[in-house]
Structure formats: structure tokens, C-alpha cells
Amino acid sequence: MKKFLTKLPEQAGRLLIVFIVFIALVLLVRFLLPASLKDHNIHIQNTVATEMSRQVRYAGSEVCASCHDEYNLKKNGYHKNLSCETCHGTLKEHSENPTEIKPLVPRQRDFCTRCHAFDPSRPTGFPQINPSAHNPMKACVSCHNPHDPKPPNVPQECQACHAEIARTKAISSHVMLECTICHEVPTQHKVAPRNVKASIPAEREFCGKCHSTQSIIKETSKVDLATHGEKYLCWQCHYPHMPEVE
Amino acid sequence: MIQPLHQTLYELLKQATGFIYPNEIEVHWGILVVVYPYLTGLVAGAFILASLVKVFNVKEVQSVYRLSLLTALAFLIIAPLPLLLHLGHPERSFEIFLNPNFTSAMAMFGFVYAWYLMVVLLLEIWFTYRKDIILWSKNERFMMRWIHKIISLFSTDVSEKSVIFDKKMVKVITIIGIPSAFLLHGYVGFIFGSIKANPWWSSVLMPIVFLFSAIVSGIALVILIYMIVTPSRRQEIDMACLDKMASFLFYAVIIDFSLELLDFIHRLYESEESIKILSDLVMNKLFISLGIIQVLLGMLLPLGVMVAIKFFRFDAELRKLLYFVSAILIQLGIFATRWNVVVGGQMFSKSFRGLTAYKMELTGFEGIFMALLLLVLPFIVLAILVKILPPWEPAPVSDLEAVSD
Numbered sequence: 001m002k003k004f005l006t007k008l009p010e011q012a013g014r015l016l017i018v019f020i021v022f023i024a025l026v027l028l029v030r031f032l033l034p035a036s037l038k039d040h041n042i043h044i045q046n047t048v049a050t051e052m053s054r055q056v057r058y059a060g061s062e063v064c065a066s067c068h069d070e071y072n073l074k075k076n077g078y079h080k081n082l083s084c085e086t087c088h089g090t091l092k093e094h095s096e097n098p099t100e101i102k103p104l105v106p107r108q109r110d111f112c113t114r115c116h117a118f119d120p121s122r123p124t125g126f127p128q129i130n131p132s133a134h135n136p137m138k139a140c141v142s143c144h145n146p147h148d149p150k151p152p153n154v155p156q157e158c159q160a161c162h163a164e165i166a167r168t169k170a171i172s173s174h175v176m177l178e179c180t181i182c183h184e185v186p187t188q189h190k191v192a193p194r195n196v197k198a199s200i201p202a203e204r205e206f207c208g209k210c211h212s213t214q215s216i217i218k219e220t221s222k223v224d225l226a227t228h229g230e231k232y233l234c235w236q237c238h239y240p241h242m243p244e245v246e
Numbered sequence: 247m248i249q250p251l252h253q254t255l256y257e258l259l260k261q262a263t264g265f266i267y268p269n270e271i272e273v274h275w276g277i278l279v280v281v282y283p284y285l286t287g288l289v290a291g292a293f294i295l296a297s298l299v300k301v302f303n304v305k306e307v308q309s310v311y312r313l314s315l316l317t318a319l320a321f322l323i324i325a326p327l328p329l330l331l332h333l334g335h336p337e338r339s340f341e342i343f344l345n346p347n348f349t350s351a352m353a354m355f356g357f358v359y360a361w362y363l364m365v366v367l368l369l370e371i372w373f374t375y376r377k378d379i380i381l382w383s384k385n386e387r388f389m390m391r392w393i394h395k396i397i398s399l400f401s402t403d404v405s406e407k408s409v410i411f412d413k414k415m416v417k418v419i420t421i422i423g424i425p426s427a428f429l430l431h432g433y434v435g436f437i438f439g440s441i442k443a444n445p446w447w448s449s450v451l452m453p454i455v456f457l458f459s460a461i462v463s464g465i466a467l468v469i470l471i472y473m474i475v476t477p478s479r480r481q482e483i484d485m486a487c488l489d490k491m492a493s494f495l496f497y498a499v500i501i502d503f504s505l506e507l508l509d510f511i512h513r514l515y516e517s518e519e520s521i522k523i524l525s526d527l528v529m530n531k532l533f534i535s536l537g538i539i540q541v542l543l544g545m546l547l548p549l550g551v552m553v554a555i556k557f558f559r560f561d562a563e564l565r566k567l568l569y570f571v572s573a574i575l576i577q578l579g580i581f582a583t584r585w586n587v588v589v590g591g592q593m594f595s596k597s598f599r600g601l602t603a604y605k606m607e608l609t610g611f612e613g614i615f616m617a618l619l620l621l622v623l624p625f626i627v628l629a630i631l632v633k634i635l636p637p638w639e640p641a642p643v644s645d646l647e648a649v650s651d
Binding site: 009010011012014015017018029030033037038040043114119120121 | 265267268341344376400401408411
């Protein structure tokens with residue numbers, strides 16, 4: 001060992017010392033560290049504690065009920081799934097000290113359009129408008145009660161809620177077909193679409209009315225129902241609102 | 247309640263085309279994550295240039311050996327900054343060392359980095375410079391003298407035997423260093439390449455493509471630095487050295503180009519379900535940054551120029567100019583490469599049916615000013631390093647023998 005050390009070049013010895021000091025420091029730091037930094041479980045436990053000690057900002061809609069009637073109004077309206085604080089901001093403090101702390105009241109149009117402006121990625125039937133065409137310049141709240149946003153009169157067009165489908169169909173070869181040829185739509189569907197549903201064609205023969213070789217309708221291209229895609233529903237291959245033939 | 251973030255996202259939404267999922271509006275890995283692989287690429291490239299010199303003992307390029315080592319160090323010191331700034335809470339970064347997570351490739355970066363910095367670069371530089379530092383410190387004024395003494399760890403031995411030992415160590419470290427440099431940058435490609443869900447990234451070729459583009463950018467950088475620094479020291483540019491570096495660059499660009507072409511053809515041939523959206527991406531969103539900047543300006547044009555230099559006998563002045571312009575174009579191209587990988591990979595929807603947009607901020611932690619700052623910082627560090635450890639040869643001490651005994 002001694003021989004090895006004396007044979008070691010001078011600079012290597014110095015480097016070795018630096019490395020040993022470094023490693024010793026690392027070990028020391030590890031030794032001095034609180035357990036919470038080394039043990040995963042304690043670490044998580046501490047994180048939970050830190051999160052729990054944060055100030056609570058949301059009060060939850062139920063709390064508002066004790067002071068505001070809007071709660072009952074909203075309960076059955078279209079906005080029933082929206083929390084009050086989605087629109088009015090975090091209100092834990094307001095509900096404890098209502099006179100001092102005022103909630104936000106978002107009356108401007110661009111607030112509602114955040115959810116209601118047309119966007120093709122929104123789900124089927126979600127009410128969407130074109131903000132620059134839908135009564136521009138007037139505040140939304142002057143016609144719609146934000147807590148019970150019934151449209152002042154029932155929308156007549158399917159397009160109001162199914163804009164994406166309507167737009168698709170408008171450029172398809174089915175453009176001349178009314179929605180109601182294929183869907184039976186109870187009037188109530190336009191008022192309470194989730195409770196009263198429109199119908200959807202159920203069988204192949206439905207399309208066959210116009211497209212089967214036996215059909216008496218003229219202008220359509222015809223297929224033999226018995227041999228054409230026999231085991232499947234037509235709309236498993238053709239999108240009915242944009243029937244493509246490839 | 248009404249936060250500006252919503253506003254910007256809403257603006258962005260209008261630029262999205264087709265169908266995208268709601269959480270895809272925001273491009274989370276922005277310009278800083280572009281800067282990061284660019285910087286580590288330069289580190290790995292500059293280091294590999296230095297290693298080529300040592301391993302193959304290329305005489306001509308000897309004079310930039312030290313310069314490329316210092317360049318690698320300067321860029322390596324800054325390289326993690328963009329990540330730290332991007333993640334926020336840089337003060338917590340040391341926790342990945344204390345609480346190592348060995349199954350996370352990302353978390354292992356800290357170790358790859360530390361290994362490369364401490365075991366490879368610093369050691370190699372130390373052994374390379376040790377003798378000179380000792381000699382310098384003998385006849386210097388107070389400040390520098392102490393700086394040098396401390397850096398040399400108060401070593402004093404400049405005997406032949408110890409100098410030979412230094413040389414041997416440098417060789418050994420170079421040999422460890424090459425795979426380490428590959429690891430450092432291949433690792434970045436590995437991270438991207440192993441993201442299965444993203445067809446733009448997920449490719450086994452990714453680490454290799456990253457590596458070779460790193461080598462390209464690193465060599466080009468050293469060429470640029472050399473060409474700027476040498477005249478400013480009122481020295482002649484050594485054409486033999488420059489030509490040699492340029493031909494290294496040339497071969498590196500060829501390999502890089504073929505690899506990227508291979509990747510491209512492979513994707514086309516494989517034609518996975520993502521091919522439609524990817525070609526949409528390339529033809530629309532990335533047309534300028536990929537088609538024009540990365541491929542045309544950053545690769546084909548410099549390649550053409552360098553082929554022309556190889557075939558025709560241009561005089562030295564013209565060659566210098568052409569090298570300089572090519573090196574700049576290549577830097578631009580490699581930066582665009584990083585951009586196309588990082589930002590491009592986030593611009594298409596996982597539904598493969600829509601594209602989103604990326605809006606760069608000007609100010610703020612993730613803004614373009616910050617990115618520019620991060621690109622300038624390494625040069626400042628390099629200037630300081632060059633002050634402390636002048637890389638110029640021959641070593642300015644003439645009376646070697648006089649002091650050594």
C-alpha cells in the first residue's frame with residue numbers, strides 16, 4: 001500500500017484527495033438529510049401535509065344556498081352542472097365574510113363565449129353560437145338568465161345545437177335531406193334534449209328506402225341490399241351525414 | 247378569475263385546424279426545451295472534435311484541441327439552465343441527486359450530466375493544462391497566481407515523468423469520454439425517441455440522429471469560434487487546420503443527412519396511421535423551419551458549398567468566406583432541427599386529425615429573450631474560461647527548464 005502511494009504521481013494524489021473529499025461530502029450530506037428527503041413514503045406524507053395546510057379557496061355551491069336563492073334557480077336549469085364558483089371566482093372568503101369580500105360578476109360577453117363560441121371539438125348537442133352573429137353588442141345576460149339560461153324562445157333549427165353535423169351535412173351528397181327524414185324529433189327534444197331524445201335509424205332497410213335496387217326513388221345511386229355490406233349497418237361504413245364512397 | 251392564460255389559449259384555439267383534444271391547445275415544451283438539446287448537442291460535438299484530435303492524433307487540428315475542450319465546458323455549464331428555468335423551482339433540482347429515481351430516464355439526466363462534467367471534461371481539461379498552469383503561476387501577479395494555484399490543486403510537479411502521466415491520463419479519459427459524450431447527447435434523443443405515443447418522436451433512430459446532428463453543430467461551432475477569435479488576436483488563420491475541420495464537418499454532415507433521409511424514407515415506407523397528419527405537419531406547420539431552413543439552407547446548401555470546395559481550387563480567402571457562411575447556415579439548420587423535433591412533435595393532435603399552433607412569448611421565463619440570453623451566456627462563460635486558461639499554442643512560457651528544477 002505504502003509502495004503504491006509513493007509510486008502514485010503527485011498530481012494524481014491531489015486529485016484523489018479532491019475526489020475523496022467530494023464523496024465524503026456527498027455521504028455526509030446524505031447522512032445529515034432529514035428522513036423525509038430520503039424515504040419516499042415520508043416524502044409523500046409530508047407533501048400531503050403541505051398541501052393540506054394550504055388555504056382553502058373554494059366554498060362549494062351548497063354553501064351559497066344558505067344565503068342566495070340563485071342556488072335553487074340554477075339547480076334545474078341548463079347550467080345545473082356548473083358550480084357557482086366557475087363563474088364567480090373562488091369564494092371561500094366571501095361566504096365567511098360576505099359584506100367585505102365581493103365576488104366577481106362576469107357580465108361581459110366574452111366570458112360566456114369561452115364555453116359557447118363555436119368550436120368543432122365540443123361534444124354533440126352542446127349549445128354553441130357564433131358570437132359575431134348572435135345578437136352582437138348586447139350583453140348575453142340581458143336575454144339569458146345566467147342561472148337559468150333558457151333561450152328566450154325554443155330554437156327552431158337543429159343547427160343551434162348540432163352545428164357540426166349540420167355543417168358537415170351541408171357539404172355532403174345528403175345536403176337535400178332534412179334531418180327529420182332520418183330522425184324523428186319530438187318537439188320537447190329542443191327544450192330538454194337530454195331527457196327527450198331524438199330517434200336514430202335502426203336498420204339497413206331504412207337507407208334501402210332510397211338506395212336499394214328495388215327503390216322507386218330516382219336520383220339516388222343504388223346497391224343490392226342482399227350483397228352490399230350484408231352483415232353490417234350501412235353507417236358502420238358510410239357516415240350518414242357525409243356519405244363518402246371510396 | 248379571468249386570467250390572461252385563458253385569453254391566449256383562446257386566441258390559439260382559432261389557429262388550430264381540424265380536431266384536437268382540449269389539452270393539446272397549449273404547447274408545453276416551448277423554446278427553452280428547444281435550446282436545451284441544441285446546447286447539449288454543441289457540447290457533445292465540440293468534445294468529439296477534441297477527441298478526434300487526440301485519438302487519431304490529427305496534427306493539423308491540434309491547435310484547436312484546447313479551444314474545443316473549453317467550448318464544450320462553457321456550453322456544458324449553461325446546458326441545464328434552460329431545463330431548470332423551464333421546470334421552475336431550480337432550487338429543487340438537487341433533489342434528483344438525493345432521491346434518485348433509477349427507473350426514470352429523465353431523472354437520470356442529472357447523473358449523466360454530473361459524470362460527464364466531473365469525470366470527463368473537468369479531468370481532461372485539468373490534465374491537459376496542469377503543467378502550463380503551474381508554469382504560468384510562477385510569474386504572474388497576485389490574483390491570477392492564486393486562481394491558477396487553486397485550479398492546479400497546488401500541484402508543483404512538472405517533471406518529465408509526471409507530464410508523461412498527464413498525457414496518458416488524457417488518452418484514457420478521451421477514450422472514456424467518447425462514449426460519455428455519445429451518452430450525453432444520445433440520451434436526449436433517447437428521451438424523445440422512447441415516447442411511444444408520439445409518432446413524430448418515437449423512433450429508434452432518434453438517438454443516433456441527435457448524436458450526429460450534435461457532432462455537426464459542435465464542429466461548426468468550433469470553426470466559427472476559431473475563425474472569429476483568431477483574427478481578433480491578430481493571428482493568421484491556419485488554413486491547414488481550417489480545411490481539416492471543414493472536412494470533418496463535411497463527413498459529419500453527410501452522415502447526418504443520410505441518417506435523416508433514412509428516417510424519412512423509413513417513415514414513408516412504414517406509413518403508419520400517423521403518416522397523413524405528419525405529412526400535413528411537414529407541409530404546413532413546419533414547411534419553413536424544416537423544408538427551407540433545416541434541409542435546404544442548413545444541409546443541402548452547405549453540403550453543396552463544401553463539395554464545390556473539394557472539387558475546385560478556391561483560394562484561401564474565398565474558402566474562409568465559404569466555410570464561415572456554411573458554418574453559420576449549419577448552426578441555423580441544427581437549431582431548426584431541434585425546433586422541428588421539439589415543437590413539431592407537439593403540434594399535431596394525438597387524434598391524428600388536427601394541428602395546433604405554437605405562440606412564442608417575448609418576455610418571461612419561457613420567452614424568446616430568455617432563450618437568446620441562454621444562447622449568449624455560454625460565450626460569456628467561454629470568454630472567462632479563455633482568460634483563465636488561454637488555449638493558444640505554443641504555451642507562452644519559454645523558459646520551461648528554468649523553472650522546473
